[in-house]
Amino acid sequence: MLTTAKRKKTEKIVMTIIMMIGGILVSIPFLWMISSAFKPENEILAIPPTIFPENPTFDNFIKLFTEMNFLVYLKNTLIIVAVSSVGLLFNGMAGYGFAKFEFKGKEKLFYLVLATMMIPGQVTMIPVYLLLNEMGLTNTMSGIILPGLVAAFNIFLFRQFMATIPTSLIEAARLDGAGEFYIFFRLIIPVAKPIFAVQAVLMFIAAWNSFLWPLIIANDESLYTLSVGLSLLKGQYANNFALQMAGAAFMVVPIMIIFGFFQKYIVEGFTMSGIK
Incomplete structure (x- = not known):
């Protein structure tokens, strides 16, 4: 035995x-x-198929930027990613407030925030669109970005993590005369690096893959994102599979790289937040 x-x-x-x-x-x-x-158009349909390109080429990637507006789509996507980082601070502040501040109705308000997680995003799209239309923000970059700056799940994740930070540490900083903004930026953020890394990756993925909302809110192609551009690519070049694969690779590879770099922090952040 x-x-x-x-x-x-x-x-x-x-x-x-x-x-x-x-x-x-x-x-x-x-x-x-x-x-x-990296295969030429004629090689991708060859029988028998080749695992590795026999004549590797960058022409497919070049065509994305010369024959389509992928440079414009990339710029719009990067703008959404950059501005969404501001939402990271808003979510962090809200989570910190729910975790370490005492105020009337805190629990009820937090449960209300959690309740919004039960509502599918498709249900709120029409009301949000109508509100933005009344504000004159349809077909604008602001209209694309603003609804996604704050999310209930992000606030919940920040709150769970920051609840583990010793309150005595914050009280000691207050006794030394530190203000609330000083405490948050100089004390809380350095301690909460793992959860900020998690949220940064999730935010990047959400902003990078944004498709449905930009498609709804934007009528001008100059406001489209990479995901919308990839959808257009499938329609305009339905028979050019090599070009479609190049567009898909251009979308996926940056996410894989970001996830690879921050994988350690993602696991640590979810573990310390109590998310099993």
Whole structure:
């Protein structure tokens, strides 16, 4: 009979092999997309198919910026990402307030914020659109950005993390004469780096992939984002699969890079926030 140590080692090896096989199977579509992005148009439909491009080319990526307005779409997406970082501070302040301040109706207000998480975003799109239309913000970059600056889940995540920060640390800073903004920016933010990293990645992914709302609120193609541009690419170049793969790769690779760099902080942030 196998000893306990040998059995555990065998189980570990088996689980490792299973996870490796699963990882390879999941990665196949992604690797095929990257490979196809560098293939000429005639090679991507070749029979039998080639795993790696025989004649690698950057023409597909060049066409994205010369034959389509991907440079404009990229600029708009980067603007949304940059301005959304301001929303990161708003969410952090709200979470800090719910975690460390005492005021009348705090619990009820927090539960109300949580209740909004139960409402699908599609339900609120029409009321938000009507409000923005009355304010004259439809077909503007402000109308695209403003509704996404604050989110209930982000506030909840910040609140859960900041509740773990010792109140005595904040009280000591107040006794030393520090103001609330000084405490937040010089004390809370450095301590809460993991959760800010988590929120930054989630915010980047949401802003980078923004599709439905920009499509609804914007009538001018000069306000479209990369996701909307990729959708247009599928319509205008439906038979050019190599160009579509290049557009998809251009959308996905930055997210993979960001996630790779911040993976450690994401796991740490979710763990310390009590999200299992």
